[in-house]
Amino acid sequence: MTLAQLYYIVAVDNFRNFSTAANHCFVTQPTLSMQIQKLEEELGISLFNRSKNPIVPTDIGVKIIRQARIILQESERLQDVVDIETGHFAGLLKIGIIPTVAPYLIPMFLQPFVKKYPYIELIIDEITTGEIVMAINKDIIDVGILALPLNAQGMVEKSLFYEPFMAYLPKDHQLITKEYLTAEDISTEELLLLKEGHCFREQALKVCGSTERKLNKHGSKILFESGNLDTLKKLVEQGFGVTLLPYLAVESLGVNTEHAVLKEFEIPIPKREIGMIYSKTLLKKQLIDALGEEIKNCLPQFLLDKKNSWILGL
Numbered sequence: 001m002t003l004a005q006l007y008y009i010v011a012v013d014n015f016r017n018f019s020t021a022a023n024h025c026f027v028t029q030p031t032l033s034m035q036i037q038k039l040e041e042e043l044g045i046s047l048f049n050r051s052k053n054p055i056v057p058t059d060i061g062v063k064i065i066r067q068a069r070i071i072l073q074e075s076e077r078l079q080d081v082v083d084i085e086t087g088h089f090a091g092l093l094k095i096g097i098i099p100t101v102a103p104y105l106i107p108m109f110l111q112p113f114v115k116k117y118p119y120i121e122l123i124i125d126e127i128t129t130g131e132i133v134m135a136i137n138k139d140i141i142d143v144g145i146l147a148l149p150l151n152a153q154g155m156v157e158k159s160l161f162y163e164p165f166m167a168y169l170p171k172d173h174q175l176i177t178k179e180y181l182t183a184e185d186i187s188t189e190e191l192l193l194l195k196e197g198h199c200f201r202e203q204a205l206k207v208c209g210s211t212e213r214k215l216n217k218h219g220s221k222i223l224f225e226s227g228n229l230d231t232l233k234k235l236v237e238q239g240f241g242v243t244l245l246p247y248l249a250v251e252s253l254g255v256n257t258e259h260a261v262l263k264e265f266e267i268p269i270p271k272r273e274i275g276m277i278y279s280k281t282l283l284k285k286q287l288i289d290a291l292g293e294e295i296k297n298c299l300p301q302f303l304l305d306k307k308n309s310w311i312l313g314l
Contacts, residue, residue, distance in 0.1 A: 003075055005039040006068040008032050009047055013065045014138050016054035069139060077283045090119035093287045096132040097124060097145040100200040100229060101274060104248035105145070108298040109291075117290060129199045136279055143288050145295075147199045148275040158288075159275040160295055161303040163246045165207055167263045168232075168255075170239045180266035183207050190241040192232045200229075200272075204244045207270040229253065236260050246272065247303070 011021035012032075022029040040047055047061035057065055097106065106124065114122070125141065132144035133152050148157050167181050175185055186208045194201045230253055232243040237259040245253070245262075255262045278288055296304060 001039060001042060002035075003072065005035050006072055008035050009039065009061075009065055010068050010072060010139075012036065012048060012055065013057055013061075014140060016056065018055065073139065073281065081283065089117050089287065089290060091284070091287060092121045092123065093143070093284060093291065094123045094141040095125070095143055095145065095291070096127045096135050096141040098129055098132070098147065098199060099126050100194070100246060100249065101145060102126040104246075104252040105274075105295065107252075108248075109295045112298060113291065113294040116294065120287060120290070132277070136277065142282060142284050143276050143278040143291070145274065145276055147203065148273045148277075150277055152277065154280055155277045156280055156282075157275055157277050158292060159273055159306075160292060161274050161299050162271045162306055163248060163274055163303060164269045164271045165204075165244045165246060165265065166250055167242060167265070168236045168245050169242050169261050169263060170236055171259050171261060172239070173242065173261070175242075175263065176261045178263070181263050182266060183270055186242060186244070192235055192241045192243040194229070194232070200246070203272050207244060233260075 008021065008025060008027075011024050012018060015021045015024060018033055019029050022032040025032060036047065043064070045060050045064070046058050047064060048055050049058055049061075102124075103126075110122075113120075123141075125135075127135065129144075129146050129150070132141065132146055133150070133155075135141040136144060136155065145160070148159060150157060167175070167186060169175055175181060178185070188205065188208050191204065191208060193204055229243075229245060229249050233245065233253055233256075235241065236243050237256050239259075250262060276288060276292055278284075282288075
């Protein structure tokens with residue numbers, strides 16, 4: 001029995017496909033299949049039901065794979081223990097980050113982080129909140145950057161910053177005469193949202209005090225639900241409705257003043273808390289702390305203010 005064999009069976013359990021697991025492990029499928037078969041022969045059991053599609057573990061396979069995860073976690077901690085004791089910042093840090101944060105935050109912290117910590121290798125994946133939790137539970141990633149609170153079992157949550165929302169309105173919208181908006185000003189009847197699975201969708205509805213979708217202002221049965229904020233922004237500029245944008249997205253996407261208007265909310269400004277989550281059993285805490293500090297260092301100071309007692313004055 002080898003650590004490589006345990007790594008292979010965990011990968012197959014994660015992806016439920018031998019070919020995908022082999023690609024993830026950077027080996028050929030015949031190599032992965034042969035090593036798993038050797039392990040099964042050594043143990044005298046079948047770990048997977050290969051007649052199913054997708055592949056599923058057998059009952060005894062579930063128990064063996066659970067123990068394999070523990071063994072692999074403990075083997076990785078050997079280097080973590082040394083790094084913690086020596087204060088040496090090195091190793092691999094696998095990060096998951098939600099799509100409404102990734103395009104705007106990553107370019108801010110990545111270069112300074114790599115320059116400051118050249119011996120830390122980063123793997124960054126843009127995935128949804130649900131996928132982040134699943135990936136942490138399966139040891140595919142070490143840490144997630146997402147909206148808090150999450151209250152996921154077995155997870156540590158660490159706040160990073162507080163990001164205000166702003167309303168983006170068509171140029172002819174009735175609300176553009178107001179200096180500052182209230183949450184009640186935004187009607188869900190004309191609110192453009194991200195698709196199901198994006199936490200920003202629920203956040204936008206919560207700001208507007210609703211969890212229900214209604215017909216848009218044209219009485220149309222077509223509800224625009226996009227996978228990214230840039231599409232929603234462009235739809236607003238074409239007069240199809242209004243949307244909410246988080247501060248970092250506004251800074252990155254820019255504002256088309258010819259066709260739309262950006263409006264701030266009055267105090268207390270609606271906002272979302274962005275932070276990190278990771279497993280309570282993880283020993284890569286010093287790498288995660290270093291990541292968190294570098295993210296904070298690259299942000300405007302007012303985003304670190306939980307009191308939310310400021311007006312942006314954009």
